[in-house]
Amino acid sequence: MFENKMIKLRKLSANDYTTYHDWRNDMEVMETTSLNFDIYTLEETEQFISAIAAQSTAKGYLIEYKETEQTVGIVSLINIDYKNRSAECVIDIGVKDVWGKGIGTAAISLILEYAFNELNLNRLYLQVFSFNERAIKLYEKMGFIHEGKFRQALYRKGKWHDIVIMGILKDEYDQHFVK
Template identity: 45%
Template sequence: MFADKPVLVGSRVTLRPVGPEHAEGLFELVSDAEVRRLTGSHGEIDLEASRRWCATRADHDDRLDLAIMAGDAYVGEVVLNEYDPANLSCNLRIALLGSRVFGRGYGTEAIELVLDHAFTTTPLHRVSLEVHAFNERARHVYKKIGFVEEGVLRDALRWDGEWHDSVVMSVLRREWRARSGSLQ
């Protein structure tokens, strides 16, 4: 499904296939306390594990891992994964480097670029995601892009001794086409 690892160019960001050159950026991303909280990431990886991960992304046809680049700077990643060929669906996840790159439109444009690619070059019908209920900024961005809230996973995340819900959202091909004015 994702054998083609494209470079997608927008006005703010360029999405490039994740490779070994992105390992230090990914390590910084997964080491940021605020990013870990927003993504609910309990696990930790070291720089060597980040290098191994980045070096193998091109080998996976069932997912698309793209580095979000602002000029020459790594500012995050956007991923299509959990591909379900029987139902033509997959999951989307995104993480930005941290507060110094939040609020610049990088995430919005990265998601729009990857959804446009997914819905115009693949047979995908549905792209879904989960977002923690406390992450209002992300929920706002997803709704603005066209994702629809489908339901709540109650107490899906335990963070610092507190339980938090996760919101399930998705966008369908026909919704994306209507939003983007695509004739495909």
Template identity: 50%
Template structure:
């Protein structure tokens, strides 16, 4: 099935997920490696963001990552800024359940999202942004076939120092080659 692997299911995000998403979005440790601004949001701000940006846009598709065995939501992955004409989209992923960190769920979710992007949506290019200090994520993206195509130098200030934002992408043909070799 397109939206499941051996251990996870991707299900469409709904407004009922707002409270859980709000908890993840307000956990500084969860957002440390993915959010440009570390800020605390009130529930109303999160509700508006979910309603208008995540669920209310034709240019985004968001999915809750659910661990099959426990049926527990552990994160979210999305395609955002979808450009249907040029067949491009940006992808994001956050594993909000810290107990699920380091167990390969992010890799499984990204593979499912790439399958959906290229095999169902017929996209040509998927891109992402990652902080230069997020070594685990960079290794994952490279393993999946993403290539670095540029960087924004010294854009994020964390832990008393400046860090780059790396831009990475994978093209449809690169994805197909990588998928054949697995």
């Protein structure tokens, strides 16, 4: 369940802050995923990862690339609402050398399977910056539907950008993946 041919997912722990710290401070990595485009101290990253690992409404997993046995990113379900059976999906591939190798697809596939078949959620949603066309194409390929946008909600590199809201329902996932 937590692995496929390409990757393994390992539960995030409070001790994983050193792994995430370099990605969090790489502007090229965070440019397309982080609202808070800033530099963080090691202590701030430790507090951030500890908070995610301790939340009952979040499930975070490090992505390990089997070919190199390297930890290359993180995929999480956050803002889990068990009553209404929904959660937000977040992914960062922090190792730039593996961009474009299908790791995002593999990780989203595993997190969708986990969310719908293990946690019994009905809806996953995500936010993606309108200029991140590669991610939008990935999410569309994985069955996510455009639900709306926050217009001009992000100022990056001297321009305003929309934040696109996308979602997928359990029955859409079943139609897309379950044969």
